[in-house]
Amino acid sequence: IFDFESMNKTLFYGLYTRTNSYFEGGELQAEEGLPQGREREILEGYRGRIADAVIDEPFVLPVHGGQAETRKYQREALKLFTDAGFTFKGGLLLDPSGKQFEIEILGNDPTDERVGIPMVEYLRPLGIRATIRIVDSAQYKNRIDNFDFDMSMISTAQSLSPGNEQREYWSSQTADKPGGRNYSGIKDPVIDDLVERIIAAPDRAELVALTRALDRVLLNGYYAIPMWYNPKAWFSWWRKLQFPPTQPLYTGVDLYSLWIDTEIEKAMEGSR
Known part of the structure; x- marks a missing residue:
């Protein structure tokens, strides 16, 4: 239900590009379409432990081109909620106890509200009560460090040579670690194994293939909403x-x- 296309047009003058990877913009990014070559071989080794769709279907983010697509995605989202035990009644999304689904979007800068407001509006038709809370930097850090948040906009920088830092981002051992960077609380033995194999990769080719496999598994886990980036660097300079x-x-x-x-x-x- 995240309508990047409308946000990009109305808020960013169409200048941004949708993020499609945790390793965007280089050889480490999972290739478009189905996994190929060594990446596929690695993923095949986990078949039965990961969803078949990770291997057999391309990962594609929803594209909103108008009201028809938006309504289609809303229906799909509601089905996922009802399959999970929620009920849509009287315009509200209710959990099994009859309480409305609520979510807080946490930010630490007034400009976060500009981005958060559309998210609130996207969730409203699903019967979800979303609110935005902007706090000062100290309170924000404390809440993020202690995983005291429902949703937040967080940037994750990556290395061109992934290594030990991947444990901090994705491994089970950091999922409950205060101050850690596994913000989604990921605990998945397949991801743990891929991370350790990345760290121990014997050469660049294997490192690239393993990272692409990790990227594809993470994307299919839907742990985060990929947002946007600017593919260009803007600057001015003297002719000399x-x-x-x-x-x-x-x-x-x-x-x-x-x-x-x-x-x-x-x-x-x-x-x-």
């Missing part, structure tokens, strides 16, 4: 400043790689 056309992935322009073109500099000085 030159830089290599190929720049580091993720980090944007490396300012230490710039140099001054003395010929252009002289021409600029002569035009003053």
Whole structure:
């Protein structure tokens, strides 16, 4: 029910791109479509312990193109809730005890409200009472560190060479660790195993394949709502400043790689 397309258009002038991976924008990202090659071999080793759809179906996020699609996704969401024991009655989504489903969206910046309000509106037709709470940085950190939240907007930075830090993000041993970064509380032996294999990967090719497999398992677990990113770096510079056309992935322009073109500099000085 998360309508990225409308939010991107109304809030961000269409400038952002939907995030489709926990390792977005590089070779570590699970490939589009079905898993192939070594990634598929790795996933086949977990068949029976992961959903068949992880291997046999491509992972595709819902795309909202209008009211028809939105209503379709709302119906699908309601079916998932009713299958889980909830009841939609009188415009409210009720749990088995008859209490309305409620969720709090936690933020620490007033601008979070701008993004949170559409989420509240997306949940309303499902009978869910969603609220937004903006707290100061100290309170926010305390609540996040102690997993005292329902939903929050959190950015997770990744390495181009995943290693030990993946335990902190996804492993069972950090799911209940105060101050840890396993914000979703993931406890999955398959994910634990993939993380350990990533850490012990013997070469780059195996590291890439294992990370792609982990990415696909995480995406199919729906632990988070992938949001957005800007695929471009915006900046302005003097004409005399030159830089290599190929720049580091993720980090944007490396300012230490710039140099001054003395010929252009002289021409600029002569035009003053």
